[in-house]
């Protein structure tokens with residue numbers, strides 16, 4: 001399988017090339033030149049496979065440059081009961097009765113991995129496959145990432161102690177939960193560099209893109225990416241949509257709906273990818289918080305990014321995003337892979353102009369794509385956490401609550417609605433306590449983590465300062481070898 005850019009550049013190479021490069025040289029995002037599809041009967045034949053073997057079936061058509069035996073071995077080493085604390089890896093739990101019509105509400109547990117958020121599902125695979133590819137090529141990688149709270153810890157846990165990888169992780173200074181900060185900043189390993197940026201998540205992500213746009217710097221310092229701008233992230237995330245669907249054991253071809261708490265649009269794009277591969281997904285619900293640029297688009301047809309100073313600080317902070325990276329991949333597919341059109345739109349976005357699809361055939365394509373949306377507020381979030389706890393005896397985190405609330409709104413008779421659990425409540429205990437008056441449980445390994453010594457550096461929102469920081473840290477590492 002060859003990869004191309006959403007902005008027109010052809011031949012980005014194979015899977016391993018786009019894995020290491022992250023962002024395409026023209027600033028676009030890597031996409032396979034075509035999307036393989038499976039029939040309902042082919043998908044149905046995967047019932048009963050282990051998570052790792054299902055991941056192999058879903059991902060293999062996109063990865064032609066890693067021998068099949070090696071890929072299967074890497075996936076089996078990734079998706080273990082030991083790492084994800086359950087044999088099912090992603091258990092599917094009913095919320096209430098399934099109902100005689102076969103519908104009902106379900107929680108897809110994606111957050112039982114090392115960092116307690118859904119990011120582990122792909123990031124643990126990235127840890128394995130980076131090491132494999134870098135060893136085969138005898139190369140090193142300096143990952144530059146941006147996090148609003150969860151990508152950072154998942155990436156750092158996955159890359160901890162990897163000899164060929166350093167991680168430089170930008171986070172918005174003072175905007176993550178106390179637990180999220182403690183998870184990242186308590187890591188003192190010498191391949192991890194935590195940077196608290198004076199700005200919001202979008203500023204962090206813009207800096208990542210700006211550093212990647214400097215081809216000379218990127219090549220000299222082997223800059224790579226772990227955000228969902230990296231194709232490998234969204235590909236690995238598509239697997240759990242198949243897994244959830246197959247766990248329901250529906251007749252071949254029968255639809256299921258999914259509700260996805262959304263910010264950077266990586267998770268819901270992974271669902272759209274699964275749908276494009278033939279998974280019978282009816283509706284894909286984009287659930288936002290008060291930072292609702294995506295809801296504005298899906299309800300009104302106009303995508304207008306929100307400037308950093310207008311991004312609100314909310315109680316689902318990992319979704320405090322005003323500019324959704326993977327939205328570019330979605331619009332590219334909506335146009336039938338029209339790269340010049342996508343490029344034009346992203347030039348507009350970069351210059352502060354909206355993408356307005358009203359009255360165009362593209363808007364019809366959006367409406368046929370199954371994506372619908374809704375937004376929720378702090379009060380909605382508290383009420384949903386409280387109600388789900390009372391009615392179903394289940395504590396959920398504020399992001400998952402956004403997904404459950406909006407998912408319920410779109411439930412259809414006879415069609416299961418699968419709500420993605422994107423983090424465990426322990427990561428956001430202040431809000432959970434406000435909702436239910438008690439603290440959520442936390443795994444023993446995180447007891448007292450907030451008290452651990454923290455190591456991070458505060459930097460201004462400036463690309464040259466960041467490049468100087470990376471250069472100095474790498475020079476310092478070399479000097480100590």
Ligand SMILES: Cc1ncc(COP(=O)(O)O)c(C=O)c1O
Nearest residue numbers: 150262263264265266267318422
């Ligand atoms: C807990 C949680 N929920 C939801 C999201 C939003 O997911 P995405 O950015 O893939 O839309 C994030 C961040 O990505 C998150 O950390």
Ligand SMILES: N[C@@H](CCOP(=O)(O)O)C(=O)O
Nearest residue numbers: 147148149150151227228318
């Ligand atoms: N919510 C994310 C933001 C980055 O998302 P990604 O999926 O593009 O890595 C976070 O927690 O960091």
